[in-house]
Amino acid sequence: MSTTLDAPVKTETFQPLSGRRRATNAAATVLVSLSVLVALVPLVWVLYTVVSRGLPAITSPTWFTNSLSGLLPSSSGGGSYHAIVGTLLQAAVTAVFSIPVGLFVAIYLVEYAAGSRLAKVTTFMVDILTGIPSIVAALFVYALWITTLGFRRSAFAVSLALVLLMVPVIVRTTEEMLRIVPQDLREAAYALGVPKWKTITKIVLPTALSGIITGIMLALARIMGETAPLLILALYAPFINTDIFAGPMGSLPGLMVDQLGNPTDAGTNRIWGAALTLILIIAVLNVLAKILGRLSSVKR
């Protein structure tokens, strides 16, 4: 013992990193950074493809003003007016049903049911709903609305299926926004004798409003591209139909699927034109959502 203590101590204060550890670290850094690039490649590639192939179609003068009514598959011309109207209509109908239900479920989870067993079951069911495949939602509506209740295929049936896909997204985002509304605000309202429901509608919801609208827009963007319910619940029409309860109706994904069977240049043109139009609509919704999110008044 004493020998070691007595010996003149000369330690190296810093040992240089061993070569192996340094190499591992460098390799990991490279690999991890590369993976980001790997993910960006398909994104850029897909967007480039859609824009470059879709531009000729959507820059034609009739794209936003005409339908495809009365056109032969091979003849060029026509537009996607009917499909845009159909997609927006179906999204609007879906929103009318989804927004109230989604908001109330979120309000229930945050304001009323904190921690109760029913809340846990509800949260679990919302999770399940989040993961439900769109084709299963479509089959459910088919089994309920068409076979059991005897209605006909229509755009409305599609909207019902889309409600199943939109509600969980709204619940998730609204729940998150309501949870970050400061508790002090609620307590201040209660202290002043404001009823609970008024506290929620006049104080909590307005505080979280921009975030909630952001969530709704992202949910809308998500359901607009859904194609599976269209195949099963609605028939595609190349002409304008604004009656959601009857008859076939056009939609952008429907237009794409329809033109898949059209091998001519005009068909390919229309497919990518519809894809670009759809992505543009989704992009506008995303940008609006992003701007609203910036304006969000709720601060953590």
Added chain:
Amino acid sequence: MSDATTESVSSRPPAAALPGGGPGGQTPIPEAPITTTTPAKPVVRPGDRIFSGLATGSGIFIIVLIAAVAAFLVLRAVPALQRDQVNFFTSREFDTTTDVNALRFGVLDLFGVTVTVSLMALVLATPVSLGIAIFLSQYAPRRVAGPLAYVVDLLAAVPSIVYGLWGLLVLAPVLNPVGTWFNDELGFLFLFSRDSGSGVGGTIFLGGVVLAVMILPIITAVTREVFVQTPVSQIEAALALGATRWEVVRTCVLPFGKSGFVSGAMLGLGRALGETIALYIILRTSSSAFGYSLFEGGSTFASKIALGAGEFNNNIVAGAYIAAGLVLFVLTFVINSLARAAVAGKKER
């Protein structure tokens, strides 16, 4: 903790007990002694009752909805299953066109294709997602991480029909040499063998690659969310002991975020199992049947149902597809439940 405060606030006697205020309608007593021992019964206003009823009702509605999905799928599947001439689970046939009263349909092939294509997507997507999640949570400066995470999320915003078109028309020709290489070098393995046709268009291989791109954002998002919660003290302790950045990741971040990664991967798997339209577009171009090889075609549950949409005019025939949809529903239900359980287990600790 915020929940507890809500409870205590709402159970407190409301302001009606105070003199001069509230809709209680009490006549104010000037010299009333302030009683603190017996709190007044809370006044429940009709507005409150209606609102809480609506909120609770919506919560119950969601539960009823899921139950209804299961119930109606079963209800419509049973008549078709009763007419099924072959074993539903072990048959590789799916013939619903000839005789409505003697259907022959089984889900073995659909199950095989669905699982194969989803697992392939998972194998391709998980390493990349893990890398991105590590990069975004540990390597990238905050100013870069935010926008990058948003860009990765944008991958999820592209509609799946566009991925399907892109995969078939743009990606497939590019992947052809890769497919040929696998086929030439590893063709002796059943997974890479090819009997008929050429190219990767319309094969499970292409479907798997496209699916991998589609499930990447969800795996990344869930994994990253857990990784950023790694306790800073652990990271700092590791750094203080002289760990390199990679060693910090390996010793602190990965063990901590393992459950998040696993549940993210399972959520991705759930998404892949149910993906419909991209695979519908890709797989319908192939005529070759499923033979446990990546370079053959086939149909997944979802794409088969979508392909059968034209037969949905007959309730019995539709029932055959609904039966297949029911299996898919149960499959995704189980996978998603497991994924949520993995993440919930982490949060409670």
